[in-house]
Amino acid sequence: MGKPIIEFKHFSYRYPNSEEIVLKDINLTIEEGDFVGIIGCNKSGKTTLCQSMVGILPFVLGGDWDGEIVVDGKSYNETHGEGSSDVIGIVFQDAESQFTQETVEDEIAFAMCNFGFEKSLMRERVEYAAKACGLWEMLDRSPYRLSGGQQQRLAVACILALRPRVLLLDESTSQLDPQGRDEVFRLVEELHASGSTVIMVDHNIEKIAESTNKVLVLHNGEVVDYGDTHKVFANKEKLNEHFVRVPQVTDAALAIREKLVGDIVPITLKEAEATFGNYKREG
């Protein structure tokens, strides 16, 4: 088991001027090196959970809360979220609305300028982030003249330059075409492989099944399921009950189990090609 990096302990939250409790007694631990997918229908609390993880809620936008969130061993109840950006970097859904600078290079450097980084360190980090995100050839370009996939990669680069240990992406691929979406998934898979902890909210069940090792299912502000990606997706009834579907190949495997190879219910195309091997028609 890895070291806990983010812990929710009986955390509940209510927005300012609202009666509704949108996160209800959340208990969960994310370990260093995890790639966690967060799924659930709209208004299940996914974005609220993300914003709580970085301390925007309740410490910037207000609201009432109970319980605590501990990040890298420090309780937000004591730090009030200060220093959270050293550990967690968040990328929002709409990348374009985050941009303020005229060039890709300035955009990547912007947060570092605000944090007062040394110029030489900034140059080094811009190079690192731009290369990691495939933007090295586009440093002079305006962020607004990039494709959707490039813009999301730029949003990731801006965060990556700060070298957070946890990368949190809140529906960052929902407005992208398949190429753009695959670019972002490939990038975070690489970052995960090189040691980053990744947390990703996404509606694309097939991609979540391919990339993550754990899945968190939220519904009405409660954790419905959390654990190994295979185990979570094998429980179709439970997911469907909460308006979440399983990958298409999983659905098919659960419907036709007679001649499947092995005990594992496939959740990716590659796994399905193996488990459905007995169905292959030659010629």
Place this chain on the structure above:
Amino acid sequence: MERNVAVETRDLVHVYPNGGVKALKGVNLKIYENDKMSIIGQNGSGKTTIVRHFNGLLRPTEGQVLLFGEDTAGKSVGEMARRCGYVFQNPNHQIFCTTVKEELEVAPKNFNFTEEEKKAEIDKVVEMMHLESILNTHPMTLDYTTKKIVSIASVLVFKPEVLILDEPTGGLDEVGRRMLTQIINMMHEDGHTVVMISHDMDYVAENSDRIVVMSQGEVIADGEPKEIFLNAPVLERAMIAPPQITSLDLFLDGKGEAALSVQDFVRKYKN
């Protein structure tokens, strides 16, 4: 039976200002009344550019666009939008009123609906799309998905003969997708034409009777989903991956009709 043409493009060329690149390279396309179709292709293939000509949001650089047989040249967007409604991909580009209710009233007012007609259409859409609780909310305070639903609702209230949906499933959850399917089917059953632009192949495969594939400003294929998703060279050229279940079926069989949904697949392999 010969069907009436709703929209037709004739040798349509479009070059964006300062672009120099032909976004559309002489496209000839007929969309028939009551089609339930999708236009697919990677970004930059010309999907959005072509549909924006249907009600005059963009004008041809060369060639012609006909809406119900009439040349769109010289006609205002306002005149054509009544018959051909367009739901933008990004709801932030469409929504501008200060409450959801006002947003829903814009088109019926512009199109001179009577008070009774306006109320009846809005009430119907509000009920179907569960918007009761947010009618007095400022649209910009809504989350992206709800804004998207509001943007669809604001076009649905005037029931255009041709409904264009640009990436309608982006950001929608399963509940939203089911609602969208219900809307598309309702419009189709009522005789309307539905044109969807989408990257969501699972959704396209299950919700279209016809698919047009575009690549680099040209139509490279036009047919039923079962034909299109079996056409490997076309998919490769357009850089499109079929739905996951279709890919599995192609791996296992590769012949006959491709399974486009889990139900198709189970039916094919169950016995």
